[in-house]
Amino acid sequence: xxxxxxxxxxxxxxxxxxxxxxxxxREDMAPEIANAAGIDTLTEQxxxxxxFMRHEYxxxxxxxxVRALGRTSGVSIKQLYQLFPKGPAKLAAxxxxxxxxxxCI
Amino acid sequence: xxDNGKIEKVSIVISKGSLEGIYPGLIMANGARAEGMEANxxxxxxxxxxxxxxxxxxIKLATVxxxxxxxxxxxxxxxxxSTVMTQYLSRKMxxxxxxxxxxxxxxxxxxxxGLYACQASVDLFGLSKDDFVEQVKDIITVGEFYDLAAGGQxxxx
Numbered sequence: 001x002x003x004x005x006x007x008x009x010x011x012x013x014x015x016x017x018x019x020x021x022x023x024x025x026r027e028d029m030a031p032e033i034a035n036a037a038g039i040d041t042l043t044e045q046x047x048x049x050x051x052f053m054r055h056e057y058x059x060x061x062x063x064x065x066v067r068a069l070g071r072t073s074g075v076s077i078k079q080l081y082q083l084f085p086k087g088p089a090k091l092a093a094x095x096x097x098x099x100x101x102x103x104c105i
Numbered sequence: 106x107x108d109n110g111k112i113e114k115v116s117i118v119i120s121k122g123s124l125e126g127i128y129p130g131l132i133m134a135n136g137a138r139a140e141g142m143e144a145n146x147x148x149x150x151x152x153x154x155x156x157x158x159x160x161x162x163x164i165k166l167a168t169v170x171x172x173x174x175x176x177x178x179x180x181x182x183x184x185x186x187s188t189v190m191t192q193y194l195s196r197k198m199x200x201x202x203x204x205x206x207x208x209x210x211x212x213x214x215x216x217x218x219g220l221y222a223c224q225a226s227v228d229l230f231g232l233s234k235d236d237f238v239e240q241v242k243d244i245i246t247v248g249e250f251y252d253l254a255a256g257g258q259x260x261x262x
Binding site for chain 1: 139142212215216
């Protein structure tokens with residue numbers, strides 16, 4: 001199992017770089033993961049989405065798909081793709097330290 | 106294609122006008138964008154109905170000569186059967202939070218995918234840009250489509 005170091009701590013990730021144990025995530029790791037994924041700064045809107053992803057994961061055991069994100073996070077689909085250009089649900093899940101959401105829409 | 110073999114761009118052709126003929130292309134385009142891939146949608150022949158203002162809310166399931174539906178052709182041909190089956194399926198899709206075709210097309214455009222209509226089909230059916238929803242970027246020829254699709258995969262549906 002590959003590991004990566006964020007904010008001074010070693011965490012276990014899968015081949016795609018997603019956290020295998022979401023409990024290892026801490027907020028101060030997010031900017032580093034975001035940087036590695038090509039996002040230079042996490043704005044308040046970014047954080048709104050990240051917090052929503054962790055919340056959904058905690059409640060439902062899985063992160064939301066893009067559609068669900070666009071509907072319930074308070075951020076529109078257009079904005080989501082501006083904040084996270086390479087696939088919002090996938091990228092936000094990675095930065096939020098939760099597994100990649102499975103869903104077709 | 107990226108060094109790791111991942112697809113970076115897809116251009117999807119939608120050529121059919123039935124419910125089951127249109128959805129796969131839309132789902133693939135939306136899915137591509139969600140994976141960070143560039144995506145284009147090219148509507149041709151009856152696929153134009155999916156982006157046609159007057160028709161995109163009335164797309165039906167094909168109930169005649171559709172072996173996948175497991176419905177006898179004579180039964181599927183009765184007046185109203187197509188409408189009823191379409192409504193039935195649409196309700197099921199709603200429960201799964203699958204958007205309607207107009208909503209889906211809008212959503213896909215919001216993700217930044219390019220939506221195009223086929224020039225030849227537009228000429229054939231006597232249509233113009235005004236007939237289409239505002240999300241359609243342009244009416245293009247097949248050659249222009251190939252230019253757009255360059256460097257990526259082409260999926261025909």
